[in-house]
Amino acid sequence: MTSPEEELLPGTRRALLHRIALAQSEGRAPSLVAAVVRGGKTVWSGARTSVEGEVPDGNVQYRIGSITKTFTAVLVLRLRDEGLLDLADPLEKHLPGTGVGEVSVADLLAHRAGLAAETPGPWWERTPGSLRPQLADVLGDRPVVHPVGRRFHYSNPGYALLGALVAQLRGAPWEDVLRREVLEPLGLHRTTVLPEAPHAGGWAVHPWADVMQPEPLEDLGVMAPAGQLWSTTDDLARFAAFLAAGDERVLSAESVREMRAPAAPAEAADVADGYAYCLGLELRHQHGRALVGHTGSLPGFLACLTMGLADDVSAVVLANCTSGPAPFTVAADLVRIVAEAEPRFPTPWQPLRGADPAPLELVGQWYWGTYPFGLRLSADGLLALEPLSGKGRRSRFRPDGEETWVGLEGYYAGERLRPVRRADGTVSHLDLGSFVFTRQPYEEGAPVPGGVHPEGWQGIG
Incomplete structure (x- = not known):
């Protein structure tokens, strides 16, 4: 029997269909397809088209542009997890002779390597990859335009380098490694380097007239790891479920969680827009919620995959036009519609099972100053430390040895929490990265940094 969490109400389904109908109409897209994922499964899909009787479904391929970068990043993280590289390694260690070997693997993943945004002309997205057969051809004479590690600067050639790195360490072409290590294990059989029928054609729609013309469909060559792939809403829905939870056959939950964490310096404009780049993923804020995924575009196509992890709702939007509907805005709206109309069922509360109850003497109220x-x-x-005022530093802590816990997030990530005991074995205070937490504010006899005034608490005389 289908559980309530797996069903969408008719009103929600209609609202989703209305949103993509609006996007297709106002964005003047020849076609637009979308899907919503919840609980790791596709719970809704829809499509709108300008051709009567030829509505595309979840099996029709569209070009997904830079969502390809997320697939490339998965391959790189696999190499790291196998011990074949470290993200801090300079590129030169594994792929010598590029001329930009001082940049690290992590720098390339997070677009902080300072590399140019594009290849030397002509524009690589609209010309055959045979014009740029070597890495030197996509890097050009001025590959570095910013100091390494100082700023986020989106670089398509940077992901061409990562694709070459994968090929070098695996001893096989990037596309073969991708198919063997990611696409086949996840069942993404309709995600391919070259289009396979049925697939949509890419169109340019005239900005001032309701006419259009086909866009060229080029094989991008060595730039393929930056934007070559074709896929479907069905496949990308499965990929979204993987990016949310991991899959031990490809990447662990811990590694995909690492991919979703911000990894590039944010500029003022990015902070204002609520944007950060992670390791092959983008983090954006919309409608008061954090959304992680990636957008994509190539001439003739627009794409977005985004995940609202707190709401357990993901959305995929694909269209076959060069400009028009804003795929991220549409996808974010699909997440919002489901999250607000049908909030996530909370996990049932359960008591502690099988764990050491010893930390019970530590729980309760503490004071930092x-x-x-x-x-x-x-x-x-x-253990979860939370400010009782509702504002301030908070973190969860996992056990890390006897009577020691390590922080998992925020200011205290990686910091150690430990109880300090008196001679009689009772807890005197908590030490958290040199911060002293006491049971009473500035508790007498506790090792409060700077000491406690001998006259204690007092009013105004």
């Missing part, structure tokens, strides 16, 4: 905090033990065995 005069700031009150609560320390809670949850069913997963983690």
Whole structure:
């Protein structure tokens, strides 16, 4: 029997269809297809088209442009997890002779290597890859335009280098490695380097007239790892489920979580827009929620895959036009519609099972100076420190040895929390990266940095 979490109400389905109908009509797209994922499964799909009787479905291929970069990043993380490279390694260590070997693998993944945004002309997206047969041809005479690591600067050639890195370490072409290590294990049989029928044609729609012309469909050659792939809403929905939860056959949940974390310096404009780049993924904020995924465009096509992890709702939007509907805006709206109309069912509360209850003596209220905090033990065995005022530093901590916990997020990520005991074995205070937390504010007798005034608390005389 289908559970309530797997169903969408008729009103929600109509709202989703209305949103893509609006996008296709106002964006003047020859066709637009979309899908929504919840609980790791496609719970809705829809399409609109300008050709009566030829509505595309989830099996029709569209070009997905820079969503290809996320696939390339997955391959690189696989190499790291196997110990074949470290993300801090300079490129020269594994792919010598590029002329930009001082940049690290992580720099390339996060677009912080300072490389140029595009290849030397002519524009690589609209010309055959045979014009640029070697890496030197996509890097050109001025490959570096910013200091390494100082700023986020989106670079398509950077992902060509990562594709070449994959090929070098695997001893096989990037596309073969991708098919063997990602596409086949995840069942993405309709995701291909070259189009396979049925597929949409790419169109340019005139900005001032309701007419259009076909865009060229080029094989991008060595630039393929930056934007070559064709895929479907069905396949990208499965890929979104993988990026949310991981799959041990490809990448662990821990590694895909690492991919989703911001990794590039943010500029003022990016901060204002709520944008950050991760490792092959983009983090954006829309409608008050964090959305992680990637957009894509190549002449004739627009694409977006985005995930609202807190709501367990992901969306895929594909269109076959050079400009028109804004795919991220549409996808974000699809996530919002489902999340607001049918909020996620919370996981049922369960008590602690099988874990050591010893931390019970640590839970409750603590004070850092005069700031009150609560320390809670949850069913997963983690300790959670939260400011009782609702504002301030918070983090969860996982056990890391006897009576030691390590922070998992925020300011305290990687920092160690440990109880300090008196001679009689009772807990005197908590030490968190040199911060002292006491049971009372500036508790007498506790090792409060700077000491406690001998006259204690007092009013105005």
